[in-house]
Amino acid sequence: MVQLTTRERDLGAIILIALAVLGIAMAAAGRNDLLGIHGAMVLLYSLVLLFVLLSGAFGAPPSPGRLTRYYDDPIKIGVGLTLFWAIFGMFIGVWAAAQLAWPSLNFDTSWASFGRIRPAHTSGVIFGFGGNALITTSFHVVQRTSRARLADQLSPWVVLFGYNLFCLIAISGYFLGVTQSKEYAEAEWYADIWLVIVWVTYFILYVRTLARRKEPHIYVANWYYLAFIIVVAILHIVNNLAVPLSFAHAKSYTIWAGVQDSMVQWWYGHNAVAFFLTAGFLAMLYYYLPKRAERPIFSYRLSILSFWGITFFYMWAGSHHLHYTALPHWVQNLGMTFSVMLLVPSWASAGNALLTLNGAWHKVRDDATLRFIMMAAFFYGLSTFEGSFLAIRPVNSLSHYTDWTVGHVHAGALGWVAMITFGSLYTLVPAIWKRERMFSATLVEVHFWLALIGTLIYVFAMWNSGIIQGLMWRTYSPDDTLVYSFVDTLVAMYPYYIARTFGGLLFLIGAIVAAYNVWMTVRTPAAALSLDEDLPVIEHPGATPTPAE
């Protein structure tokens, strides 16, 4: 089914054997350290993949006709991985939220304590769910918008399985206590190096596919995917420069210290939001929205403005995470200024999306998939407004360190990132598996309302708790002393912690409904859909496609 040629299969086997050897080396060198456990995991992972690869080795050779079609097999696996990580990451999130209300839910174990499962949640949803969604949709979008097949058949699998190995090592590490504590970049040095290798492969594959395009212009969705791939590489490398204790130890120390480290970490952290959680997902918006609404993007000019605005302004905004700290004042002010200016390109994108729906609002009413995409654009506008607002120094003095930030992040993560992903998946799945529609439109509708209500409960709970706590911390009595002890403010949080757990639970149930619906869609027999419309352009029919230009 995966259509690998003998040569590609051999090359794949060599890569996997090399990886298995690396796993053995890690396990041997790190036998007295947690690195050894990761070595064993690398070994097991590569052996399982090797078994899968070789089990098809004596099958029929792929038909030459495959080159006249898009290569969608990695996308199918990617959809499954995306949904797996969605459920895993959101489950850990609900669990972590519940622990804040009921601390005994860690069952007195080290691996399940809040500090360890919190990065497992954030990485599970950002890198597991979000990252797989980005890779999967990018393989779909780059082929369709370039009218060209992926440049080869091996590197998509290297990217997909390599990336998921990174997720596995990173997240299992947090449970074990392997972390460098950099927020949203907790993975240790060897996982970071592995991700660089995977990312370079991804970049080369993407550019080679773009080079084969049969359209003279690069479509706007690809601008965003390109920015996502390139800038994430820069951020990842700079933020993760570190010196390990030795090659036999998992532990490392970052080369950055103190105030410089704070700036590097939030330059990374905020732009992980920008280029992982915004740029890549805007790419989905720019492809799946016009596709689903069957209307062209409202304004080409707004697309250009917002793309370059986001690419340029975002990189300045990280220091708004460090207001009133020991970071020099001038950097804080620069961060605030650019964060406020960022509202212009952000709302240009959100507005461009919503205006694209003009003339298609009846479809928004009837089609829950399009409603997911519409709601995502709405939440994108909402959370970018909130982001610019929270970046203003006096506002930040109240909101920082409180749940308001957590609420803001989840308005973006649930309302924007997850909703655009589900909207895209519901468009992509029937297209890839050649089905007329999803298995159940009712379940998409159910999922939409679970997601929306869950998000609203979550965000409102966190707005309330954040603002209440921020105000309590700074409440003075008439005789000019602080009124509330820290514990007083914690007690006030409990009702909201319970409410947010419930909101998150609804969202998780929605993701499970989605996974079931996708599974049933895949299982229903394919409709006799005509393939003619969904084919790459081949210049000389019958000949092997060659790169354009």
Place this chain on the structure above:
Amino acid sequence: MPELMHKKLERSATGFMLAIIAAASVGGIVEIAPLFTIDDTVETVSDMRLYTPLELAGRDIYVREGCYACHSQMIRTLRDEVERYGPYSLAVESQYDHPMLWGSKRTGPDLARVGGKYSDFWHVAHLNNPRDVVPESNMPSYRWLGTTRLKLSDLPLALRAQRAVGVPYSDEMIENAAGDAYGQAMPDSEQSSGVTERYGEATQVSAFDAVMTNVTEMDALVAYLQVLGQLTRAAYENTAAPEQMPDPDN
């Protein structure tokens, strides 16, 4: 015209990628590079000391357990924070922190100046079960730290790696790292005098977890918590007044 130029740019993948790199690089370069070159970014103080091996091990446990997810170590220049937690944090105080642990969320209170605020005994009781001392707390219990032996043999490597990233540990400190960690947690042992010799008289030598049979992770973590805010007195001598936020009631 700009639109036409962009139409041209869109036709070249290489040109487009270079434009992305150019646009995205400016902000980081302008904001990060000067932090290394402008001298008053980090204050110069004379009394800044290094973490002892035991404190560094405790810091690594703090990192491993993700304590930073709920506790900040950065007192902002705001009046209510200064009154609640102590003098606001200075850049120099995290000068040797690889990585910094300023944090971003206070589910629990700030810990930048928690050192010396509570007894060792309180910390051990609190880490064993926070609700024994603070009934309303939602912090996890860290009972197993008291029964897990600290891996002393890795400490010379840890100090060496710290030196590689710029922390001025001497050869002597690196050689004696394991012994110094042992000595700091065993006040009656012969190694304990070496710790104060190498790291200063103010270093706290104590049976942190009150158990003298071996050095546990509890010893290390409590030693670290007790040194937070104690590496230099600079913040207490700093006289600039914190900013006052407008009172929402007025």
